[in-house]
Amino acid sequence: MNKQQMTEMLKGTLEGIVLEILATQPAYGYEITAQLREQGFSDVVEGTVYALLVRLERRGLVDVEKVPSAKGPPRKVYSLNGRGEEYLSGFWRTWDFLVERIQQLHPRKEHPQEEGQ
Amino acid sequence: MNKQQMTEMLKGTLEGIVLEILATQPAYGYEITAQLREQGFSDVVEGTVYALLVRLERRGLVDVEKVPSAKGPPRKVYSLNGRGEEYLSGFWRTWDFLVERIQQLHPRKEHPQEEGQ
DNA sequence: ACCACTAGCTAGCAAGACTGAATAGCGGCT
DNA sequence: AGCCGCTATTCAGTCTTGCTAGCTAGTGGT
Numbered sequence: 001m002n003k004q005q006m007t008e009m010l011k012g013t014l015e016g017i018v019l020e021i022l023a024t025q026p027a028y029g030y031e032i033t034a035q036l037r038e039q040g041f042s043d044v045v046e047g048t049v050y051a052l053l054v055r056l057e058r059r060g061l062v063d064v065e066k067v068p069s070a071k072g073p074p075r076k077v078y079s080l081n082g083r084g085e086e087y088l089s090g091f092w093r094t095w096d097f098l099v100e101r102i103q104q105l106h107p108r109k110e111h112p113q114e115e116g117q
Numbered sequence: 118m119n120k121q122q123m124t125e126m127l128k129g130t131l132e133g134i135v136l137e138i139l140a141t142q143p144a145y146g147y148e149i150t151a152q153l154r155e156q157g158f159s160d161v162v163e164g165t166v167y168a169l170l171v172r173l174e175r176r177g178l179v180d181v182e183k184v185p186s187a188k189g190p191p192r193k194v195y196s197l198n199g200r201g202e203e204y205l206s207g208f209w210r211t212w213d214f215l216v217e218r219i220q221q222l223h224p225r226k227e228h229p230q231e232e233g234q
Numbered sequence: 235a236c237c238a239c240t241a242g243c244t245a246g247c248a249a250g251a252c253t254g255a256a257t258a259g260c261g262g263c264t
Numbered sequence: 265a266g267c268c269g270c271t272a273t274t275c276a277g278t279c280t281t282g283c284t285a286g287c288t289a290g291t292g293g294t
Contacts, residue, residue: 005129005211008249011281012125013219020223030241040218048282050242055281072240073290094122096225099216101157102130106137108213125280128250147272165251167273172250189271190259 003043014044016091018052019080022062023088026079029053053078061087120160131161133208135169136197139179140205143196146170170195178204 021032029050036044053076056062061084067075080088138149150166170193173179178201182194197205 001214002207002211004249005208006215007282008129008132009211009215011128011250012122013215014282015125017219017222028241029243039222040214043283045283046242047244047284047286051244051282054243069241069290071291073242073288075241090119091122092223094119094126095219097118097157098123098126098130099225102134102212105134105156106209108216121280124251128281131251145272160252162252163273164253164255164275168251168275171274186259186271188260190257190273192272 006043010041010044013095014041014048015052015056016088016095017041018049019056019061019084019088019091022078022080023085026065026077028067028075028077030075032078056084123158123160127158127161130212131158131165132169132173133205133212134158135166136173136178136201136205136208139195139197140202143182143194145184145192145194147192173201177201 017036018032021027021035027035030046032053033044033046033049036049053062056078057064061081062078063081065077065079067077069075134153135149138144138152144152146167147163149170150161150163153161153166170179173195174181178198179195180198182196184192184194186192
């Protein structure tokens with residue numbers, strides 16, 4: 001997997017990915033990073049996620065709550081708010097549009113499910 | 118469609134889109150821009166495409182030929198070469214990986230079964 | 235005291251798309 | 265001739281975003 005390529009592709013999409021994670025349940029930066037890495041985005045680092053979360057907060061898409069932790073410094077738990085949900089659904093509209101255009105240009109094999117049907 | 122969002126998403130993917138267009142047939146910048154705009158990427162402008170083509174050339178992924186035109190200055194016709202083909206297939210591997218990860222995170226409705234050819 | 239793990243933050247860099255303009259060639263119109 | 269519109273390319277400067285490479289802070293174990 002070409003890392004440089006993935007880095008460039010993540011520009012603009014990482015934001016939606018993180019918002020989607022927050023749509024499932026509130027989470028804090030360290031946790032989100034770990035989740036991303038587990039889910040295959042193995043090169044995403046903490047610094048990137050923290051900076052992204054700050055931007056999301058500044059734009060009013062998430063709410064923040066400081067929660068003390070038994071194992072370290074207090075956590076900043078982020079949760080998606082109403083504006084965030086709205087923004088996220090717009091995000092997915094844009095993403096779906098892009099995926100469709102690219103699908104037209106470069107058809108991918110249909111997922112192996114349409115076999116006999 | 119949020120323009121800012123699309124702009125960010127295109128980072129990294131526009132390159133592959135243009136390479137894919139060149140894989141179909143050689144083309145020059147002005148032509149490619151027009152094609153993109155027709156195909157739904159309505160905000161992509163000439164300047165962006167020209168800069169991208171220069172990068173592709175510098176990286177040796179495309180060959181260039183200057184062709185005189187009856188309607189204006191000579192065209193710089195770009196065509197995908199061997200290295201470009203190789204690079205493009207790697208590009209799609211990365212793209213497919215990203216799409217799969219995102220699909221896991223945010224399942225999209227299955228497309229209404231497409232009549233294949 | 236030192237280390238490891240958890241948790242957050244930041245300055246500076248690199249890459250890529252957009253803005254807005256300039257340049258150049260050709261044909262048609264007045 | 266002069267001007268406009270379409271074709272065609274280029275470029276400087278701006279903005280956003282992810283990465284690099286550190287740093288700070290809290291807790292517990294050796």
